[in-house]
Amino acid sequence: MGTILGPSYPRRCAKLGSVMRVHGAGQWAPEAQETVGRLTRRFASWTFGEEPPTDTEVWVGPGFSAEHGRRLPRLRAVVVPWAGPSRELVEQVRSVPGVSLHNLHHNADATTEMAVALLLAVAKSVAPRDRAMRQGDWGGRGRASSALLLRGSTALVLGYGAIGRRIARVCRALGMRVLAVRREARAGDPAWVHPVARLKEFLPEADALLCSLPLTEETRGLIGSREIELLPERAIVVNVGRGPVFDEDALYEALSTGRLWGAGLDVWWQYPSGEPPNWPSRRPFHELENVVLTPHCGGWAEGIDEVRFRELARLLRRFAVGDWTANAVDLARGY
Structure with missing residues (x-):
């Protein structure tokens, strides 16, 4: 539209x-x-x-x-x-x-649903298990190491606007502990919502980092190599905000080396400019088994x-x- x-x-x-x-x-x-x-x-x-x-x-x-x-x-x-x-x-x-x-x-509800769908798909290795089953391979059955339990883990919501608030509610319903950061804390915010200036303080606690931030001069590159290094090993990243909030190379390296468990990405650094194929990044995220990719469609639904x-x-x-x-x-x- x-x-x-x-x-x-x-x-x-x-x-x-x-x-x-x-x-x-x-x-x-x-x-x-x-x-x-x-x-x-x-x-x-x-x-x-x-x-x-x-x-x-x-x-x-x-x-x-x-x-x-x-x-x-x-x-x-x-x-x-x-x-x-x-x-x-x-x-x-x-x-x-x-x-x-x-x-x-x-589109806040639709985008929230996409964020949660990506979180669950990555945590439960849905995409690789689906591909294996289509080849008759049941190897993912009974392997605890191929799925994460979200209950009891910590979700850090990056951006606490219309979408971020909804994501936080769903994560809490899943039994996750929730932290959130926004540009500046406001009167009436829950005690677990903090100003973005404290982001680095909370990154080491984030088993899942869920981003719904817009792209501004303040948010571009907000999550770079240093911030990604602060995340726990095998953390999950979900981005339904804007791609360039994350440093493209730093995120790819953390995912390709297995330092992060995986990522669900609906927003990108490159968008179609001609006939397919139109890759969404300079880096081959599409080759990584631990990444679920969608074409910036989170806000759309029937x-x-x-x-x-x-x-x-x-x-x-x-x-x-x-x-x-x-x-x-x-x-x-x-x-």
Whole structure:
């Protein structure tokens, strides 16, 4: 859904009943237009296409630039209908005074499920056992050394946002001890949530490191060779955040030498740019038996677009009653 949502919200709307002028940028399927129109009909009037009307107040979708902002005097907000806005988009919005940037968390449940699926698949050696069974090889049966027991182990959740909170709840339900780090601890956080400045203190306790961090200047390369060395031997790494949070070479070396038990990776350092094969890294992660690879699909599931549109409608309704803080991106930090 890279081409589905659009522009801004009027400064005048302070109570439900006023109608926002919302523009859906890019290519919206007719059924998508009908759905968002129906869900927001009480407080939003929509247009769709490449060129927004000059009275646009909320821009929803891709393609926003500072030039659009200059041509839209009533623009109040830009909404991207996915979780992680690009650095380029953040810079474009930052250059337009009075315009805020917002994202959606509609895929938090789906991404959490992918993170847990990868954790279990790696811990239980599901992929190599599956490949062996397809060759008639029952060698994995009865071998305790080919699976890890998660109950009683420690999960360190890297990023405690919409996805990280859900991952933590599931890990606790599995009987794991949970620690989490986020940019800075907040009032109301559980006692086991800590500022990221203490990350190195907790890495030696992490039997499983689960990352849901966005990519920013602060998070790029956050987990390098030194951090990986601090993990216990035969720890598990799961990444559903962004690939470059991890140092590509350091992670590969730790996995290929067997220092880490394994990894489940849904996000990468390279993405398709032509006909297959399109390898996701400079290093041959795809050759490692202890790595489960998925093509950055964690946020997708049957019915996810309906969830997306309902989440968008809830966000626009917050705008319509004057709450412009919902899902707001920190433009200084990039997330």
